[in-house]
Amino acid sequence: MFWRKTREAIGRFHPLHQSLIWERTLSAALPPAEWAMLLASMSQHDALVKRRKWRLPDRMGTTLVPLIRVLCEDVAPNGALALTADLRGPDVPGKAGPTRDLPVHRPIRSVKEWFVHDTWLRLRADLRDGSVLELTVTDRIRHRRIHKVNPRGKHKRKTKTKVVQRISATRVLPKGRAIQRPAVPPPGWIRLRVRDDKRAVLRATAKVGPNAMAPAEQVLMVAAELFRWTPPRRTAA
16 A cells, blocks of 8 residues: 555654644644643654655644744643644635625726635633733735736736735733833834733734744744733742
């Protein structure tokens, strides 16, 4: 049987690792020690699996693995990191919205536009300081199909695509935790809202292009902005 040894190797991987290979999805709420077991399983992947169709999704290595490693360092001892990732891509049925016709002028005959919203990452972590961090990453893809007729009567059709990634991070502070405005304001590409109540809530959102910076760095910079608004906790001498 073709690829028998590879299939046997995959069968020895962590069950969530296998789900990524076969279904391109991951959904789990685990303590840091169990996430470490999953990452150890995935570290063997490239050495044992050579077939292209069974490779791990690119976003697993560029975004999710660094993100899991960083957040697991701050998860509470009895807490968990809950993560849902849909890495099947934007072409899955149900992700595309309705098509609409845009107004046009000659020589353009028609322009049809539709959007795809692909929320491919949702994350929640119970942190050591008692706060709760939630992250959402959504790809917003705009498609335009253009039909044009040149002066010689030749019909031309092309599709243009624009991708914007929206990152949203929310941190709910423990009761009584004070907010302290930082001396330096947030970067211009990050919008931040503060609700100061019994449990203060900080929300940061950002829209970034596909090549703005490293994917994991984009998410971590938005999340890190939430932690600049609380003074460091004092440790006992």
